[in-house]
Amino acid sequence: MKVRAILSEFIHNLDDFLSAEAGIDSGIKVVYATDPQKIVDGYVVYGVVSLLNVQYPFEVRYNKHLKTVEVASQIFWFKRSLKQVKEFLKQVQSH
Numbered sequence: 001m002k003v004r005a006i007l008s009e010f011i012h013n014l015d016d017f018l019s020a021e022a023g024i025d026s027g028i029k030v031v032y033a034t035d036p037q038k039i040v041d042g043y044v045v046y047g048v049v050s051l052l053n054v055q056y057p058f059e060v061r062y063n064k065h066l067k068t069v070e071v072a073s074q075i076f077w078f079k080r081s082l083k084q085v086k087e088f089l090k091q092v093q094s095h
Contacts, residue, residue, distance in 0.1 A: 007036040007062055010085055011045055013092050021078060027051055041065060
């Protein structure tokens with residue numbers, strides 16, 4: 001599976017990722033997100049999440065040199081390897 005497709009699938013399951021990382025359902029919901037856009041060092045996705053009816057912008061960046069995915073917002077920040085993102089998606093698909 002290509003990186004762009006992996007990121008697209010990851011964005012579709014971002015609510016589940018955020019809940020899994022928080023250990024509980026944090027109530028964070030993705031309002032919208034762009035398709036992965038190619039940039040010099042990988043890909044970027046822009047979007048908005050909602051928590052308690054307040055909206056926050058977020059960004060997902062893939063760095064092709066480091067093979068890392070960074071998920072960042074005012075209310076959360078995660079950095080995972082592409083391998084970890086693939087493993088998360090396998091877990092989601094198996095449920």
